[in-house]
């Protein structure tokens with residue numbers, strides 16, 4: 222099976238058109254920090270609360286005392302770390318880009334990524350999520366879910382972020398919408414079907430998957 226076929230089949234199973242609904246680039250940047258190591262629902266709960274309080278603005282977050290932000294971020298877990306990261310991002314945007322996320326996001330993608338990676342709590346996956354979803358820049362997010370689907374299906378076996386990213390970017394049109402859709406389909410598949418214990422009997426890839434080919438349906442974890 223080729224990557225195009227995998228994407229086609231996943232596209233016939235999952236609807237990911239509204240994968241990352243957000244009202245502004247800044248909201249996506251905050252969401253990218255909040256969603257680290259937690260379920261999307263928990264991050265959404267915090268985003269909704271910040272929005273309802275009128276705090277989903279760069280300057281409002283920069284002005285907010287750290288302790289208060291920690292309390293608000295708590296439902297998303299790792300709240301001390303996440304509150305510090307969000308504050309640092311707001312302070313950086315205010316100081317370097319007049320509080321306009323597009324000031325950063327419209328730079329050359331390589332420079333924008335480097336700048337994002339210099340901020341506390343922003344690793345490669347978070348930086349690429351911000352570039353792709355907030356900046357609409359073609360950077361594929363090589364999340365662990367993507368590596369899992371690629372390696373189980375037999376397309377590409379690597380856990381290395383850069384290698385997986387290079388593999389995907391070499392095979393897809395360098396278009397933000399294509400990257401976002403493909404990423405969303407693979408993450409949705411890994412969360413719902415190709416889980417830690419995969420539900421292979423319910424999978425649109427089963428007849429072409431190296432994992433089931435290797436273990437047989439009998440050996441497949443269910």
Ligand code: SF4
Pocket residue numbers: 370373374414415416419420421424425426427430431432433
């Ligand atoms: S057949 Fe099983 S291991 Fe292969 S992609 Fe589907 S759920 Fe994952």
